């Protein structure tokens with residue numbers, strides 16, 4: 367109960383800190399300009415961290431609701447998470463295309479694409495097995511443990527990927543200045559620790 | 574059974590790839606020179622990734638041994654992991670001191686110090702509760718779930734920290750060349766994916 371309140375507080379702080387970082391140090395958000403890049407971190411954090419994390423908690427938080435209701439909420443949150451994350455991905459690829467930058471060279475981008483594909487597969491399998499009426503009980507029972515393990519693993523990978531992206535964004539811009547504890551660097555590090563904290567709390571509630 | 578073999582193969586590949594990276598692109602290993610830095614990644618990967626990971630698997634792999642035997646093996650592996658990780662930390666702080674570099678400015682170093690302190694606390698608590706004969710059964714039962722959850726969390730945090738360190742080491746040296754898919758960058762990315770893979774497999778065997 368308190369953990370859940372704490373997780374929501376942390377999750378919202380993560381989103382707000384991301385927004386504050388982009389607003390204070392990166393000039394804000396827009397689609398049709400150099401600011402298009404900034405759509406990427408914001409959407410990834412809202413979609414693949416906050417909403418995905420909350421989707422995982424649904425069954426633990428609403429224990430007294432019907433299975434049907436929680437299942438729909440879990441699914442709906444994952445639909446939103448997926449759409450927002452997709453917008454964030456389109457933003458960075460479109461931005462790279464316009465600028466003529468290389469694609470998919472970094473560890474962050476490799477992990478990012480991997481995690482997104484895995485998320486999409488999990489999403490399709492989730493719908494097929496748990497919403498499609500044709501799936502038998504035994505099939506569902508067989509798939510359930512896989513769904514739970516891979517769901518948790520994909521969420522943790524998302525947190526790791528976001529940390530790599532954040533690190534990269536800080537190092538690209540700050541370079542050697544990073545070591546002088548610039549305000550942007552410190553805010554970025556704090557955002558990183560908040561992301562880690564959210565990941566740990568979600569995992570704790572889940573287990 | 575196959576998973577365990579696979580995890581060991583992956584773990585050894587991670588260590589070998591780290592060694593290959595440092596040997597091929599970073600001039601090898603030494604204490605009394607500019608190469609002292611290279612002791613850091615190697616020791617952290619061997620101690621806090623490979624040995625810590627294997628220590629977590631002991632109870633799953635040796636199911637037929639006595640509890641006493643597996644407990645000693647778990648503890649001994651953690652002792653080695655701790656010592657090797659400590660050498661790796663001393664190496665980087667000593668190197669920074671000699672070079673006059675700043676300490677503890679990066680997200681990697683913050684996560685690194687945090688994870689090491691948590692690891693040390695877990696280590697002390699593990700010894701006090703599980704080896705010290707005075708700890709009662711009920712105390713042990715009460716602490717056991719915490720020990721398991723935090724053990725898994727600390728291991729995952731170690732993997733995340735190593736990814737951040739790797740990313741940083743690649744970006745510091747390669748800079749803009751990172752985007753041209755230099756051999757060192759590609760090898761580094763592959764090492765990153767191997768680290769992720771080892772983390773996922775250990776978690777899978779554990780759950």
Ligand code: HEM
Pocket residue numbers: 406407408410411414455458459462468469470471472473474475476477478479481482523524525527528529530531532533534535
């Ligand atoms: C889990 C969430 C995330 C995923 C799945 C993800 C995925 C990706 C992918 C696939 C690319 C490659 C785009 C291309 O090659 O054209 C990319 C690029 C990038 N992302 Fe993310 N991202 C995430 C979160 C973040 C965050 C939170 C930040 C910053 C705070 C960030 C910063 C960057 C940067 C700087 C690039 C461009 C450089 C590069 O290709 O590595 N990302 N991201």
Ligand code: HEM
Pocket residue numbers: 422423424425426437438440441444485486487488489490492493496497510513514515516517518520521572
């Ligand atoms: C890619 C997105 C998804 C992820 C990461 C994910 C992750 C998870 C996780 C971690 C759990 C365990 C929750 C707990 O034990 O409290 C879970 C349970 C569940 N998920 Fe998903 N899920 C995804 C998509 C879906 C979809 C699209 C559906 C279909 C509506 C679905 C249906 C379920 C059901 C029915 C359960 C409960 C299983 C049970 O304990 O009976 N999931 N999911």
Ligand code: HEM
Pocket residue numbers: 613614615617618621662665666669675676677678679680681682683684685686688689730731732734735736737738739740741742
């Ligand atoms: C889980 C394992 C690891 C932990 C706990 C860890 C911890 C630390 C700590 C505490 C520092 C700060 C030293 C100082 O401020 O003087 C540091 C620095 C550094 N580490 Fe690691 N490290 C780990 C793995 C790695 C790996 C695998 C690499 C590279 C492949 C790496 C690369 C670096 C670099 C480049 C620095 C210097 C820049 C900085 O302070 O961020 N680390 N590490």
Ligand code: HEM
Pocket residue numbers: 629630632633644645647648651692693695696697698699700703704717720721722723724725727728779
């Ligand atoms: C910092 C280091 C440590 C970490 C990260 C860690 C982690 C873990 C994990 C993840 C498990 C669960 C294994 C499983 O369920 O198969 C476990 C079990 C256990 N650990 Fe540790 N551990 C650490 C140190 C210690 C120490 C120093 C001792 C004392 C010898 C100890 C004693 C135990 C015992 C007795 C269990 C079995 C609990 C049971 O009855 O299921 N641990 N540890």
Ligand SMILES: O=C1O[C@@H]([C@@H](O)CO)C(O)=C1O
Pocket residue numbers: 433495496497503506507510
């Ligand atoms: O549709 C589902 O019904 C439950 C059921 O299997 C009983 O738990 C479940 O987990 C589903 O996904």
